[in-house]
């Protein structure tokens with residue numbers, strides 16, 4: 001079984017670039033592509049510092065659940081404290097979507113919902129993803145859509161707020 005995961009990582013506490021870089025490094029030979037680091041205004045209505053975000057493509061023999069466990073492990077290592085929903089954090093790693101043997105995995109399990117139910121609304125996920133995969137597509141409740149189409153549907157100010165800040169690392 002070969003699986004391909006798109007992961008989104010964000011940080012707005014501490015050395016954000018270092019937190020993101022550790023995720024990239026931890027993937028080792030499973031890393032296929034990592035976007036530049038983007039500085040992004042906070043999404044979700046909580047007043048807080050801007051985030052640094054990256055989107056990553058990884059490939060390996062992991063099940064979807066094992067990709068989630070990788071995300072948890074990364075968050076644990078960054079000593080993330082669960083506090084305010086959509087609030088500040090040292091590191092947040094989400095599984096955006098997983099393909100197993102070329103087919104998109106669909107799951108409504110609250111512990112691992114796939115594709116991630118809010119990814120289509122998040123410029124901080126989609127813009128970096130497009131950088132590393134110009135043909136990226138996401139399965140949404142409205143069908144499978146090109147990431148470019150999803151970005152066009154977002155608030156242009158939100159998209160413009162996602163600023164490339166240089167290579168990861």
Ligand SMILES: Nc1ncnc2c1ncn2[C@@H]1O[C@H](COP(=O)(O)OP(=O)(O)OP(=O)(O)O)[C@@H](O)[C@H]1O
Nearest residue numbers: 085086092093094095096110111112113114116118
């Ligand atoms: N696709 C997914 N990727 C990561 N976590 C998920 C996913 N689907 C469900 N979850 C569950 O969501 C729980 C809460 O995640 P987390 O605290 O990172 O949420 P959040 O970052 O505040 O919000 P959001 O889910 O909107 O990014 C996780 O413990 C995990 O079990």
Ligand SMILES: Nc1nc2c(c(=O)[nH]1)N=C(CO)CN2
Nearest residue numbers: 010040041042043051086124
């Ligand atoms: N720009 C941006 N906003 C967020 C982010 C994030 O990674 N980037 N993560 C959040 C946690 O769910 C809430 N809001």
